[in-house]
Amino acid sequence: MFRQFFLVTIMLLLLPRQTLTFLHTRSPPLHLPRLLSTQYTIDPPSRNETVKLLPLLSRIHTNKQNFLAHHVVPAHTIAAFDSFKALLPNLPSLNGARNLILDHGCGTGTSTYNLAALHPNHYVLGIDRSSDRLSRGRTFPPDSHLFLDPSNPRVILLRAEISSFMILLSSFLTAPDFSFTVTHQKIYYPNPYPPTKLLSSRVYGLPSFPILLSLGGEIELRSNWEHYVDQFSIAVQALDELEQRSPRPISKRVLPSAAPGVSRFEDKYFKCNEACFGTTFLPPPLTNSRKRDRRHVRRGVVQTGVHSVPGERKSPANYELS
Numbered sequence: 001m002f003r004q005f006f007l008v009t010i011m012l013l014l015l016p017r018q019t020l021t022f023l024h025t026r027s028p029p030l031h032l033p034r035l036l037s038t039q040y041t042i043d044p045p046s047r048n049e050t051v052k053l054l055p056l057l058s059r060i061h062t063n064k065q066n067f068l069a070h071h072v073v074p075a076h077t078i079a080a081f082d083s084f085k086a087l088l089p090n091l092p093s094l095n096g097a098r099n100l101i102l103d104h105g106c107g108t109g110t111s112t113y114n115l116a117a118l119h120p121n122h123y124v125l126g127i128d129r130s131s132d133r134l135s136r137g138r139t140f141p142p143d144s145h146l147f148l149d150p151s152n153p154r155v156i157l158l159r160a161e162i163s164s165f166m167i168l169l170s171s172f173l174t175a176p177d178f179s180f181t182v183t184h185q186k187i188y189y190p191n192p193y194p195p196t197k198l199l200s201s202r203v204y205g206l207p208s209f210p211i212l213l214s215l216g217g218e219i220e221l222r223s224n225w226e227h228y229v230d231q232f233s234i235a236v237q238a239l240d241e242l243e244q245r246s247p248r249p250i251s252k253r254v255l256p257s258a259a260p261g262v263s264r265f266e267d268k269y270f271k272c273n274e275a276c277f278g279t280t281f282l283p284p285p286l287t288n289s290r291k292r293d294r295r296h297v298r299r300g301v302v303q304t305g306v307h308s309v310p311g312e313r314k315s316p317a318n319y320e321l322s
């Protein structure tokens with residue numbers, strides 16, 4: 001008996017990590033304990049967080065217009081957005097299209113470059129608030145929040161606070177001089193904020209989460225914390241339902257740990273055999289009433305920002321979040 005137990009244990013330890021994690025994720029109700037962990041592994045919370053998440057999302061949904069009306073955009077993000085806007089007319093269409101990928105919290109920009117290589121007909125906008133991370137290996141022009149790489153003109157790096165940037169972008173998406181389509185949004189390894197009391201600091205607990213969902217395109221989240229990925233999915237589904245959108249097709253997977261990873265964090269995790277998870281959401285199918293709404297927005301209902309304190313901008317008052 002002991003001998004058999006010993007042999008099974010040895011076999012499990014010899015299995016590649018991916019197989020073990022696959023077993024783990026394929027059977028959610030079973031909740032097998034993690035058999036291997038690294039210094040980066042985050043345990044699931046001891047209590048069911050969904051009971052806190054759903055009321056939080058409901059409040060976010062109810063307070064959306066209030067948030068948009070009162071959110072004060074920091075001066076550096078206004079400057080960054082204005083530089084981005086000024087750049088757009090100079091970007092030629094690629095193969096007849098003007099497609100944009102958003103790389104949220106791009107850190108050092110590794111993923112931004114990798115995404116540009118993977119999508120040769122797209123511009124990729126990497127946004128991060130950390131000038132320290134963004135400046136690694138490159139020099140931003142003096143007093144500028146925007147970095148353009150002459151050797152890769154499809155990569156744009158921007159120093160900005162992402163919630164504020166999304167607010168500005170969402171009002172501009174429907175403006176006649178914005179002729180880009182957000183085809184993908186990538187959220188790679190966001191800060192996990194593990195304690196439940198920090199739920200509202202996670203990407204899917206922020207008041208700006210509905211704006212992210214409204215920007216469009218396919219959304220991909222990656223994290224080494226499987227719980228984060230699962231809760232993100234619950235949040236997307238709950239908000240889509242609250243906003244009466246059709247459900248988005250979702251796919252979740254364990255990422256094959258073929259180094260180098262797409263981003264710096266992913267690379268770090270892959271190198272030490274930490275399991276990483278990805279979830280992808282296709283854009284929700286447009287219903288007839290949403291198609292009508294979109295035409296309405298295109299006709300110019302959306303207003304642009306109103307300046308309040310010098311250097312800071314109150315969010316546009318009249319938003320149409322589709």
Ligand SMILES: C[S@@+](CC[C@H](N)C(=O)[O-])C[C@H]1O[C@@H](n2cnc3c(N)ncnc32)[C@H](O)[C@@H]1O
Pocket residue numbers: 104105106107108111127128129130133160161162163187188189190191263264265266
């Ligand atoms: C854990 S790092 C991941 C970086 C990168 N995505 C990767 O996978 O290597 C999270 C990044 O998000 C950025 N970030 C967090 N909150 C942000 C915010 N509100 N606005 C802009 N960037 C933010 C941080 O500066 C940091 O670079």
